[in-house]
Amino acid sequence: MEKKGNELKDPLPMKSLLVLFSYHHKNTEKIANVFAKVLDAHIKTPQQINPEDLQEYGLIGFGSGIYGGKHHKSLLDLADKLPKVTNRKAFIFSTCGVPVALAGKKFLEEYAAKSHSKLREKLQSRGYVIIGEFSCAGFNTNSFLTLLGGLNKGRPDAEDLRHAEEFARNLKGEPGEKE
Secondary structure, three states: OEEEOOEEEOOOOOOEEEEEEOOOOOHHHHHHHHHHHHHOOEEEOHHHOOHHHHHHOOEEEEEEEEEOOEEOHHHHHHHHHOOOOOOEEEEEEEEEOOOHHHHOHHHHHHHHHHHHHHHHHHHHHOOEEEEEEEEEEOOEOOHHHHHHOOEOOOOOOHHHHHHHHHHHHHHHOOOOOOO
16 A cells, blocks of 8 residues: 555555366356456466466455365365465355255355365465355256256356356445345
8 A cells, every 4th residue: 555645545456366167068157257357357277377476466266166065176286286375365166066946045055165165275274365255056967967958057147147246346345236
């Protein structure tokens, strides 16, 4: 922060980055694109990241689909290679193919919290402060589900994207839409 007389001048906008692994239906990429627009952030894959280069970012989002109850291996492997930092801001995001229509929103929230735990622990052990977590349903056609037409067809949907935008605005400290 710069001082102007006795007043503090607003700091420059925080430089943000999203580290994303998304394939199959690009569910998580759809969410990341909303975050990127609100946060004016770049999006890179774990393979494009040099862990030392992350020092230049004030906020980093780490996200992927959920596979076997955790984030994609490439994201977890990157987290293991991150240098130690002090109080660096980060957030975690994901999409998952659990049957939300049957299980309900509360189940999705609990499943996401549990699924985020491995990545959360790795980031916190490196000195990152997790300032938020986001998850929503994603279209899933894995295994036999393709025979049934998949689960969560059309997800993430417009409402999921609206929630993602609101989440990102909250990360920036901007007020969201009033409901």
